[in-house]
Amino acid sequence: MKRRDYLKNMGLSSLGLAVFNPDEKAIENLESAKVPVKRPNGRTQEEAEMEARLQAEVFLNKHELDTITILSDIIIPADGKSGSASQSGVTAFIEFIVKDKPEFKTPMRGGLRWLDSESNKRFGKKFIEITAAQRINIVDDIAYPGTAPKHLSQGVSFFTLMRNLTATGFFSSKMGIADLEYKGNTPNQWNGVPDDVLKQYGLSYDA
Amino acid sequence: MINSSIYIQSQQEVFDVVIVGSGAGGGMAAHTLTKAGAKVCVLEAGQPFDPADPKDMTQLKWPYESLRRGASSSLRNFGDFDAAYGGWDIEGEPYTRKDGTKFDWFRSRMVGGRTNHWGRISLRFGPDDFKRKSIDGLGDDWPIGYDDVKPYYDKVDKMIGVFGTNEGLRNNPDGFFLPPPKPRLHELMIKKANKALGIPTYPSRMSMLTKPINNERGQCFYCGQCNRGCSAYADFSSSSVLIKPAAATGNLTMLPFAMAREVLTDPATGLATGVSYVHTGTMQEYTVKGKIVVLAASAGETARLLLNSKSSRFPNGLANSSGVVGKYLNDSTGASRSAIIPSLFNRKRYNEDGVGGMHIYTPWWLDNAKLDFPRGYHIEYGGGMGMPNYGFGWGIEGLNGRENFTRDGLKKAAGGYGATLKEDYRRFYGSYVSFAGRGEPVVREDNYCEIDPNVVDKYGIPVLRFNYKWSDYEVKQAKHMQETFEEIIHAMGGEPMGKKPGADSNYGLADPGRIIHEVGTARMGDNKNTSVLNSNCQAHDVKNLFVADAAPFVSQGDKNATWTILALSLRTSEYIIDQRKKGNL
Ligand SMILES: Cc1cc2nc3c(=O)[nH]c(=O)nc-3n(C[C@H](O)[C@H](O)[C@H](O)COP(=O)(O)OP(=O)(O)OC[C@H]3O[C@@H](n4cnc5c(N)ncnc54)[C@H](O)[C@@H]3O)c2cc1C
Ligand code: SF4
Numbered sequence: 171m172k173r174r175d176y177l178k179n180m181g182l183s184s185l186g187l188a189v190f191n192p193d194e195k196a197i198e199n200l201e202s203a204k205v206p207v208k209r210p211n212g213r214t215q216e217e218a219e220m221e222a223r224l225q226a227e228v229f230l231n232k233h234e235l236d237t238i239t240i241l242s243d244i245i246i247p248a249d250g251k252s253g254s255a256s257q258s259g260v261t262a263f264i265e266f267i268v269k270d271k272p273e274f275k276t277p278m279r280g281g282l283r284w285l286d287s288e289s290n291k292r293f294g295k296k297f298i299e300i301t302a303a304q305r306i307n308i309v310d311d312i313a314y315p316g317t318a319p320k321h322l323s324q325g326v327s328f329f330t331l332m333r334n335l336t337a338t339g340f341f342s343s344k345m346g347i348a349d350l351e352y353k354g355n356t357p358n359q360w361n362g363v364p365d366d367v368l369k370q371y372g373l374s375y376d377a
Numbered sequence: 378m379i380n381s382s383i384y385i386q387s388q389q390e391v392f393d394v395v396i397v398g399s400g401a402g403g404g405m406a407a408h409t410l411t412k413a414g415a416k417v418c419v420l421e422a423g424q425p426f427d428p429a430d431p432k433d434m435t436q437l438k439w440p441y442e443s444l445r446r447g448a449s450s451s452l453r454n455f456g457d458f459d460a461a462y463g464g465w466d467i468e469g470e471p472y473t474r475k476d477g478t479k480f481d482w483f484r485s486r487m488v489g490g491r492t493n494h495w496g497r498i499s500l501r502f503g504p505d506d507f508k509r510k511s512i513d514g515l516g517d518d519w520p521i522g523y524d525d526v527k528p529y530y531d532k533v534d535k536m537i538g539v540f541g542t543n544e545g546l547r548n549n550p551d552g553f554f555l556p557p558p559k560p561r562l563h564e565l566m567i568k569k570a571n572k573a574l575g576i577p578t579y580p581s582r583m584s585m586l587t588k589p590i591n592n593e594r595g596q597c598f599y600c601g602q603c604n605r606g607c608s609a610y611a612d613f614s615s616s617s618v619l620i621k622p623a624a625a626t627g628n629l630t631m632l633p634f635a636m637a638r639e640v641l642t643d644p645a646t647g648l649a650t651g652v653s654y655v656h657t658g659t660m661q662e663y664t665v666k667g668k669i670v671v672l673a674a675s676a677g678e679t680a681r682l683l684l685n686s687k688s689s690r691f692p693n694g695l696a697n698s699s700g701v702v703g704k705y706l707n708d709s710t711g712a713s714r715s716a717i718i719p720s721l722f723n724r725k726r727y728n729e730d731g732v733g734g735m736h737i738y739t740p741w742w743l744d745n746a747k748l749d750f751p752r753g754y755h756i757e758y759g760g761g762m763g764m765p766n767y768g769f770g771w772g773i774e775g776l777n778g779r780e781n782f783t784r785d786g787l788k789k790a791a792g793g794y795g796a797t798l799k800e801d802y803r804r805f806y807g808s809y810v811s812f813a814g815r816g817e818p819v820v821r822e823d824n825y826c827e828i829d830p831n832v833v834d835k836y837g838i839p840v841l842r843f844n845y846k847w848s849d850y851e852v853k854q855a856k857h858m859q860e861t862f863e864e865i866i867h868a869m870g871g872e873p874m875g876k877k878p879g880a881d882s883n884y885g886l887a888d889p890g891r892i893i894h895e896v897g898t899a900r901m902g903d904n905k906n907t908s909v910l911n912s913n914c915q916a917h918d919v920k921n922l923f924v925a926d927a928a929p930f931v932s933q934g935d936k937n938a939t940w941t942i943l944a945l946s947l948r949t950s951e952y953i954i955d956q957r958k959k960g961n962l
Binding site for chain 1: 424432433434435437442446447448450453458462558569598599602725726728729731762765766768769778790791793796802806
């Protein structure tokens with residue numbers, strides 16, 4: 171609330187409604203104590219402050235983010251219809267969301283470590299340093315929860331988390347929404363299911 | 378547009394009426410009373426909110442305009458664009474539970490309260506809902522019946538606008554309905570399946586304007602986002618539809634950031650004289666005086682205010698000579714299930730956002746005399762090609778390994794990566810449906826809220842402590858819901874998701890409070906030893922004190938509560954006007 175509005179509220183005191191006299195100085199102190207974060211449209215002041223804090227925080231480092239970029243593009247590559255996960259901005263999304271949902275921090279950091287260690291065991295190098303074919307050699311062992319070797323179960327959990335975050339990040343991006351051909355979020359007139367679709371499913375509005 | 382300047386305009390010292398809370402109940406009282414010429418002051422703990430003000434507006438934003446892609450946060454529990462400031466836990470405003478029982482309490486701290494983002498399912502109670510004890514011997518009857526409330530439901534329908542259809546159902550009464558939107562594809566499929574099963578399906582009844590009803594509010598343009606608040610004011614929220622026009626009368630003093638602490642009384646007469654409050658921004662203490670006090674801070678908070686308003690004359694709290702304040706708290710039962718419908722794989726894309734919610738629903742259709750539980754539930758349906766956001770595609774490894782779920786009908790290993798995985802997400806998009814049962818519990822005296830003897834909030838106000846348990850009745854009802862959902866899913870040719878909730882999880886029965894229909898904490902009745910309010914929601918003990926939220930409810934009904942809160946608040950407000958005219962107040 172703006173100071174002007176506080177003072178308007180305070181105006182009530184002169185009308186006999188206030189028990190205590192408002193202390194204008196106290197209000198000014200309260201306001202100047204706040205970190206001045208601008209409130210963007212659609213956010214409350216509290217949210218603006220929380221988001222500014224989160225954006226200032228650094229959690230994943232460059233190596234971790236580089237690894238995420240490579241992995242996410244293995245999970246969702248470019249094809250004839252749309253670009254790849256990283257082209258849609260998935261890396262930045264994951265960078266933010268693990269800070270916003272701290273329960274992802276350790277599984278993500280630890281999972282990436284697990285991957286580098288597995289890569290080291292197999293090929294003597296970190297995941298980002300091995301060849302594309304070598305990467306697939308590892309991924310094939312952790313991408314299928316139903317058939318993966320038991321001793322790689324932690325890798326499977328990590329890959330499942332990566333798949334979920336990558337898909338969510340990709341399909342909620344501008345590119346992913348266009349890929350899915352979602353047609354809404356715009357003013358329109360709903361007139362019911364199109365006729366050809368009704369026909370396709372053998373349904374009608376008269377039944 | 379509501380801006381803060383309208384909040385301060387009255388100059389009077391003693392208001393005709395002081396109302397606490399600006400949600401469904403408080404908004405309706407403020408609207409009715411200011412229109413009748415009363416000078417009204419509304420105390421609202423939360424901040425201003427106007428869905429048409431770019432500062433507050435989230436309608437038509439894309440998921441990528443949110444850092445968390447629309448995920449919920451500690452400050453927006455139902456998603457990053459949802460119009461609820463507040464949530465299950467509010468910093469500095471705790472509540473507690475007794476003896477390991479459960480109760481979750483959702484509070485919104487904003488002008489309009491929880492009506493800014495509610496589901497807009499707008500159901501009247503029927504004649505049976507007021508007289509359950511006469512039917513099954515459990516709980517209590519209301520001191521009023523459907524005929525007493527019907528004229529007010531009618532007025533609310535016309536004033537606020539609700540779509541639906543008159544079906545001539547005895548316990549789901551007809552009303553004054555705007556045209557309903559046509560069912561979506563999955564809704565037609567549900568309807569067809571239900572027909573084969575003998576489960577009735579009707580157009581839903583929700584408060585969005587499918588036709589304009591006045592010049593102040595626009596018409597729905599089918600964005601499917603009512604929970605974000607409508608910038609055209611085409612959906613009902615108390616802030617846009619009640620408080621705004623109330624302010625336009627010039628009779629309303631709307632004080633946001635005003636957290637009521639206690640109702641003040643005159644020690645000599647025992648009458649209410651006003652309300653004390655804390656300004657949440659400055660922490661300064663004020664009082665506001667009124668000839669009449671109306672509590673509408675939500676059922677839980679109204680009990681808290683009464684119990685905290687202690688004096689030598691009212692040692693157990695105000696209006697509590699019966700000791701009933703806080704007791705008979707109840708929330709709707711709820712259980713849900715979702716499914717995937719393979720015939721919808723790779724469906725044709727088109728815009729089916731529709732209104733923000735379901736276009737069809739199923740009211741309670743069975744006879745409890747033939748079942749092993751006493752009360753009914755209605756079914757709410759979800760599904761369709763909604764806007765993808767955070768959570769999209771999550772858990773695909775549980776789906777894409779199933780028989781017949783691949784493009785070519787072959788089985789492949791679950792999970793995976795790469796081009797074929799990308800294909801899977803596209804194929805499954807828009808083929809989910811969900812089912813939610815919302816039912817009536819049996820009200821119990823030993824489900825209650827009280828003042829925690831040890832805990833205060835950051836304003837120094839003693840907080841609520843809840844004690845709530847479901848009984849076998851509710852568990853059996855949830856079991857029935859689960860069986861019904863599976864029947865429908867199978868009749869649609871669908872596959873249920875996850876494991877069927879069993880006895881170990883009370884058949885998926887949601888914890889008390891989770892359905893956010895808390896009612897009953899200051900119930901009405903003819904006997905002042907067993908009720909707090911009379912049938913006009915006037916305190917038995919304090920004649921100038923009224924309650925206008927869901928606290929007066931004697932039972933929950935198998936309907937959502939809000940349309941009844943609105944009708945009762947209107948009825949109580951008209952009673953206040955009448956009594957003032959007659960000089961009784
Ligand atoms: C996600 C969601 C979906 C819902 N869907 C439906 C639905 O489809 N159909 C339906 O019928 N119901 C639904 N409900 C329930 C509905 O929102 C409530 O029944 C209704 O809003 C209750 O109205 P009320 O006036 O009692 O309280 P509220 O709307 O909660 O308003 C109370 C107001 O009082 C203020 N207040 C509280 N304490 C104080 C204090 N000490 N001093 C000053 N002000 C105070 C609060 O800040 C709030 O603004 C839903 C609720 C939620 C959260
Ligand atoms: S669906 Fe209609 S009423 Fe709801 S927010 Fe969109 S335009 Fe407004």
